[in-house]
Amino acid sequence: MIRIKNEKQIDGIRASCKALARLYRALVPLVREGVSTADLDDFCVDFIRKAGGKPAWYAEHFPGAACISINEEVIHGIPSKNRIIHNGDLVSLDIGIDLDGYISDSAITVPVGTVENKLLRLLDTTRECLDAGIGACRAGNRIGDISRAVYDTATKAGYGVVYEYCGHGVGLGVHEDPQIPNVPERGPNPRIVPGMVLAIEPMINLGTGDVDVLSDGWTVVTSDKKPSCHMEHTVAVFADHTEVLTMLNPGEE
Numbered sequence: 001m002i003r004i005k006n007e008k009q010i011d012g013i014r015a016s017c018k019a020l021a022r023l024y025r026a027l028v029p030l031v032r033e034g035v036s037t038a039d040l041d042d043f044c045v046d047f048i049r050k051a052g053g054k055p056a057w058y059a060e061h062f063p064g065a066a067c068i069s070i071n072e073e074v075i076h077g078i079p080s081k082n083r084i085i086h087n088g089d090l091v092s093l094d095i096g097i098d099l100d101g102y103i104s105d106s107a108i109t110v111p112v113g114t115v116e117n118k119l120l121r122l123l124d125t126t127r128e129c130l131d132a133g134i135g136a137c138r139a140g141n142r143i144g145d146i147s148r149a150v151y152d153t154a155t156k157a158g159y160g161v162v163y164e165y166c167g168h169g170v171g172l173g174v175h176e177d178p179q180i181p182n183v184p185e186r187g188p189n190p191r192i193v194p195g196m197v198l199a200i201e202p203m204i205n206l207g208t209g210d211v212d213v214l215s216d217g218w219t220v221v222t223s224d225k226k227p228s229c230h231m232e233h234t235v236a237v238f239a240d241h242t243e244v245l246t247m248l249n250p251g252e253e
């Protein structure tokens with residue numbers, strides 16, 4: 001069942017999303033060589049508490065406020081004081097905030113220090129995939145139009161698209177209907193209507209789109225161990241436009 005949000009609910013979700021955007025603004029400069037992923041997670045926990053919220057992933061029993069996935073890790077990397085960030089790493093952060101029961105969700109991949117050009121291109125294309133997906137997310141289109149936009153952008157550049165994990169409805173729960181695959185699929189293809197709040201999240205790989213889960217039960221890695229990028233925004237659909245909620249507009253604090 002797709003939960004259509006009313007104006008008051010969207011206002012609440014927007015507040016949660018803006019808090020998350022402010023967290024990223026503070027966090028991204030801390031993603032540096034020599035820092036542990038637990039250090040970054042501690043910063044997130046502290047920031048979210050001070051903002052009056054709770055880390056949204058706790059409700060999913062994930063052992064962290066932030067999923068932090070490095071290089072061949074795609075998503076759901078567990079923060080650890082033993083996991084140190086190195087020069088040249090691609091660090092993917094995926095964070096959600098529960099603010100007064102309203103859930104935000106967004107992800108970014110940060111290049112650390114001097115990163116190979118082929119990885120910077122992967123990063124650029126993943127951002128283009130997210131932009132294309134958001135561009136296709138309009139009232140009157142279908143969810144499959146988002147999938148098609150992401151998939152075509154990635155495959156034209158020669159990259160693999162993760163098909164076992166996907167975007168989703170969000171806002172009142174962490175994972176709501178509909179699923180938003182990054183690969184066009186048969187099956188349910190709902191119409192996009194005003195009041196939908198969606199997390200669009202391409203996961204794009206340098207090599208194959210195939211993935212495996214490590215023995216920790218969480219960390220998803222590429223099957224060929226080549227690097228992966230992940231970018232995500234939460235958006236709200238209105239009759240005449242789609243608003244990216246997890247972003248600070250110019251002049252917005």
Ligand code: MG
Nearest residue numbers: 105199201232
């Ligand atoms: Mg998500």
